[in-house]
Amino acid sequence: MVTDEPRSPGPELRVETRLAVLGRGEHRPGQPLNVPLVPASNFRAPADGLGEREYSRDDGTPGWEALEELLGDLEGGRAVCFSSGMGAIAAVLELLPVGARVVVPRDSYGGLRALLADGGDGGRWQVHTVDMTDPAALAEAVPGADLVWLETPSNPLLEVVDIGEVVTRAAETGAAVAVDNTFATPLLQSPLELGADLVVHSATKFIGGHSDLLLGVVVAQRQHDHARLARRRGVAGATPGALECFLALRGARTLALRLRHAQDTVGELARRLQAHPTVARVRYPGLPDDPHHTLAAKQMAGFGAVVSFEVADAATADAVCAGVQVISHATSLGGVESTIERRAKLPGQEHVPAGLVRLSVGCEHLEDLWADLDDALGHAAGPTWSRHGAGTRPVIDVDLPAGPPTDRG
């Protein structure tokens, strides 16, 4: 058989190119350009002995492997995909010995904190929550830790933690460092290069990019951790779906393009929001006066596509969310469509200001997004608003569902 193996696309290729060319399977004439969707649980066994691929929960599928090849390359390590971001996070925590001490940031995804709280109640680990933007608090918390968990920028306060600084402190006492890189994406921040042991993504968000799948990934610096994570997936069964991997890989092909457009838009939206009379505070590390700007500029190659802003109170924030028409009032983030949500309405978000609205910016035109936001903010501020000579739309009454029991994106 004639083979046409290309030069292996190494780090000398730029990231846009790697996104396009990696995870393509065999380079042989007649093979499809995209690794086909293989919805298989089992594969034919050899005449004797154990085959390399017999059962997908243990042995994987071509689709997982293609996605892992790309994500491992982007993060500079070895990737293991899971059924969701939470599946990936749970697998990392399961690597810890019973009674381990885990240090987590004050602001982080609520699902992580719910999982840690459940395990903490059962004595599985001890959890220490700290403000990691405070060097003194960090210096006190890290000694004796088994794992330091970072989420930077954080969901939803967009706090930025100095990964290199945490890695240095953790190395002094032998703690492992894991970074949830979901908001930054592999394109804007490289935690493994900064010395972290593990990187986690909810690939549900920017990597997939189309709000049509749930998927998670852990990328390990060391072979040993990779092997333990892959075993964990096999024995615990949080395997990624075939369709989800296919879609995530297809979505990832355009990650650089989507992100570049969204970042340009969000930067300008953040500036306009800052000047808006209804907005009390904007949190976006790309703003020069944001408290995290200097660190983010040093640590990241861009500031991401999520902005949070605060209005007077919960009722005003709910009215903004209910008032937008181009932007979707929906949880989650990282899709081609912009989404907006008042985060403090969710349980476990007591530290989040009641009037904080998180906006994930997608691929729409800046001016359409701004007109939508400006209009919703104006109406939320009160019936006298008439920036566009509007003022005819009624102020919206918001009926919140009673006590949602779970955490969401």
Ligand SMILES: Cc1ncc(COP(=O)(O)O)c(C=O)c1O
């Ligand atoms: C920062 C972050 N990490 C992890 C997760 C969990 O990911 P998933 O919903 O894919 O389980 C989320 C979900 O919103 C998130 O925002």
